[in-house]
Amino acid sequence: MLRHLPVLPLLMGLGLALAPISGIAAPGGAAPAPAGGTATTSVTTRLGALELQNGYPTNATAQKLYDELDLQRATQAYLWALPAVGFKALYDAQAKTMGVRNGDVLLYRTLKDKAGMLTPNITTLYAFSFWDLAAQGPLVVEVPAGLTAGGVLDIWQQPVTDLGQTGPDKGAGGKYLILPPGGPEVVAPGYRIFRSPSNQVWFGTRGLAPDKAVAEATVRQHRLYGWNQRANPPATGYSEVGGRPWQSAQPTDLNYWRLLSELYANEPVAPRDRMLFGMLSPLGLTPGQAFNPDARQARILGEGAQLGDLMARTIAYEKRTPGATVYPGKHWEYAVLFDLDQESPDKRRVQFEERSSWFYEAIAMSVGMQGRIVGFGQVYLEASKDARGEWLDGGRSYRMRVPAGAPVKQFWSITLYDNLSRGPLITGQGAADLSSRKPDLVTNADGSVDVIFGPVKPAGATNWIQTTPGKGWFAYFRFYGPTEAYFAKTWQLNDITLIQP
Known part of the structure; x- marks a missing residue:
């Protein structure tokens, strides 16, 4: 109940001091x-x-205050629900736009395939699927041995388990059994058993073998089927995006709340999320009930989504989280700033802005994506500002030098994204991406790599990524299999430097 909430610490944490109330009956x-x-x-x-x-x-004052109260609730709920709505938007893209059934796997190969995705890597093959544990029963995932990295996530994009290199099988493969929330325990020798807190789950993996044919052949060996089908498992269907247009970014209007309502039509509400739905109840959104907002509710929810998007954008690109900067005096930031349980290490607070920053820009989270495992997994660094601290501008030209001896066991890549859609920057060049696996990558005599960003390709430049005038952009630098030099910071990434005023 509210009387048990730590109100004083909350106010002090917001920089507010308690003072006598004035003005209501003041002289x-x-x-x-x-x-x-x-x-x-x-x-x-x-x-x-x-x-x-x-x-x-007065009546007018009460109405104004309730409108403000509900708008504030809607903006904060927008930030809170980013991972859940991102999950639902991706599901709708696969099920409705692509026509992919639960349990079948959709392959994302090219820039066109991934154009509707939040901050994808263009270098590796992606494979995604969904499953409804309530409707379809427990899920079996057979993971092949080989160079893959993925996981099974719940509807809040929290990992149920990693799979592949960073999972319990450590790349050796094996069978995983995913159980629904509640229900009886299952004894299944030979299976790694995990229970999901939500009925709907997402499967995703990437093929990491340097040879693309080998990577795809390994990914296609994954099998997904129901526990009740284990005696005679059906073949897993594989589909391809094939360049078809789609979009999964969270909406910035009333549709945001429709997706959240649809997602919770038949889902248990975790204790931590009950406050969220309590705040949304006066706005016509209650789990398991039809969403039919009246004109006032629709107006406030629409405005809350618009403002929430702008707040999320600010949180993502103008970070204020302590420790967000990777290297002192530089402008590379950690893209992942939260723990898997989305709580602070001392368990005294939920990492609200940290999770908002990531899930506004990206999809999925796993042990491997936390960037804390030497030699395995991935590290994600991002930059939206140049060496001067100015926003990156698609009409200007920049240079970045990647020092020799990048601390990776597998490869590194840099990808540019549209700061509005958070999808890959689409230009006449094609993929706004460059990696150490690029066949024609040009290196300097000392082993370093110069990368040029700008709207026009300089004469003789090979390592060039095109940008678009009139558009802002940001970059992700990925380390696949980061080594000790990354963690010790004995190797540091240079800033992106303006070369054309």
């Missing part, structure tokens, strides 16, 4: 009312003047 607010009369006071706020009668809000 000078209104002349004393005559005996039997009504005292009207006016309080000056950021919402304008709010009138009170004998300390009670």
